[in-house]
Amino acid sequence: MKCGGCRQPAVIDVRRHNAAFCGPCFVRHCREQVRRTIHDLRMIAKGDRVLVAVSGGKDSLALWDLLLDLAGDLSIEVDGLYLGLGIGDYSDESGRLARRFADERGLRLVEIDLPTDHGFAVPEGAKAARRAPCSACGLSKRHLFNQAALDGGYDVVATGHNLDDEAAVLLGNVLRWDGEYLGRQFPVLPAGEGFVRKVKPLVRVGEREMAAYCVIRGIDYIVDECPIAAGNKHLAYKEVLNDLERRSPGTKASFVSGFFDRAHERFAGTAAESREGLRPCASCGSPTPGEICAFCRLRSQAGSARAADASRAAGAPVDTPVAIASPQRRDRAAEPDTHTGPTDRGAANPAPDPIEVNR
Ligand code: Q46
Ligand code: ZN
Numbered sequence: 001m002k003c004g005g006c007r008q009p010a011v012i013d014v015r016r017h018n019a020a021f022c023g024p025c026f027v028r029h030c031r032e033q034v035r036r037t038i039h040d041l042r043m044i045a046k047g048d049r050v051l052v053a054v055s056g057g058k059d060s061l062a063l064w065d066l067l068l069d070l071a072g073d074l075s076i077e078v079d080g081l082y083l084g085l086g087i088g089d090y091s092d093e094s095g096r097l098a099r100r101f102a103d104e105r106g107l108r109l110v111e112i113d114l115p116t117d118h119g120f121a122v123p124e125g126a127k128a129a130r131r132a133p134c135s136a137c138g139l140s141k142r143h144l145f146n147q148a149a150l151d152g153g154y155d156v157v158a159t160g161h162n163l164d165d166e167a168a169v170l171l172g173n174v175l176r177w178d179g180e181y182l183g184r185q186f187p188v189l190p191a192g193e194g195f196v197r198k199v200k201p202l203v204r205v206g207e208r209e210m211a212a213y214c215v216i217r218g219i220d221y222i223v224d225e226c227p228i229a230a231g232n233k234h235l236a237y238k239e240v241l242n243d244l245e246r247r248s249p250g251t252k253a254s255f256v257s258g259f260f261d262r263a264h265e266r267f268a269g270t271a272a273e274s275r276e277g278l279r280p281c282a283s284c285g286s287p288t289p290g291e292i293c294a295f296c297r298l299r300s301q302a303g304s305a306r307a308a309d310a311s312r313a314a315g316a317p318v319d320t321p322v323a324i325a326s327p328q329r330r331d332r333a334a335e336p337d338t339h340t341g342p343t344d345r346g347a348a349n350p351a352p353d354p355i356e357v358n359r
Pocket of ligand 2: 281282283284285286292293294295296297
């Protein structure tokens with residue numbers, strides 16, 4: 001197998017493009033895919049400050065690397081944001097890898113740690129709120145990514161959702177004909193009152209390609225899946241789609257691009273309606289349809305559960321009101337190395353959540 005660009009031995013084939021590449025040509029190919037996606041969908045404008053949600057996984061670290069490469073041409077600033085989810089060893093390791101990527105390149109990594117800064121870890125918050133863990137996790141990510149970008153004066157949050165992620169989410173949304181989610185599923189969501197722009201520059205590149213990109217570029221990433229992902233419906237959707245892709249290369253790309261080009265518009269109104277009539281959360285100021293936003297409710301429920309546990313342990317009556325502490329955000333550029341970690345398949349890929357408006 002020879003590289004289609006330079007005729008040197010190829011290291012990877014991309015069947016849906018009917019092409020094979022050597023290492024350097026493949027890196028150029030990925031950069032071109034991402035550059036074109038950003039340009040075609042007007043994801044990022046000249047002079048923008050971009051915050052990349054990194055989780056220590058291949059997609060988000062590859063995205064950070066790719067955006068850094070484009071930063072000169074696009075005249076943009078690109079920093080990282082790492083959210084610690086408190087998922088045991090998995091979070092510790094993913095945090096370590098995100099920090100290492102930043103340190104080795106002298107990059108700025110903003111860090112938020114859910115347990116330290118907001119008083120609960122994902123598994124704990126999910127249990128207290130009686131939500132599925134990925135629901136509590138996705139909700140926290142959307143809220144905190146947006147808030148960190150607003151606090152830091154960033155114009156846009158970029159996440160590492162790749163073609164496989166988008167195809168799996170789309171399949172799930174179509175199977176349920178969920179109009180609101182379908183309306184929100186688009187690689188660029190414009191800024192609005194209380195919301196920064198959100199973009200997904202990897203929507204045209206596959207998961208396998210991002211893994212190959214990291215290997216070729218020498219990027220060390222966490223290989224393990226989030227332990228909570230086991231049994232997640234999206235993994236089952238990915239398996240189905242992988243099978244279809246094996247039989248007919250290009251299926252995922254045409255499924256996703258066909259939706260964006262020809263069907264998304266039909267659902268956009270449903271999603272837009274959900275953004276109307278929002279008001280600031282009484283606790284944190286984020287836009288919400290109710291009085292308290294979903295994240296503050298989750299934080300409060302987790303706080304109550306923890307206080308109740310403590311009371312039980314101390315033998316006291318369980319009747320504890322909830323204090324909503326003010327969050328703190330740490331900036332790694334200003335404050336070195338005191339953090340515990342979070343996750344990839346995670347931080348960069350929030351699963352969709354029923355509730356709230358959050359985009
Ligand atoms: S949502 Fe769920 Fe991920 Fe959060 S709890 Fe793990 S699997 S990290 S993309
Ligand atoms: Zn709030």
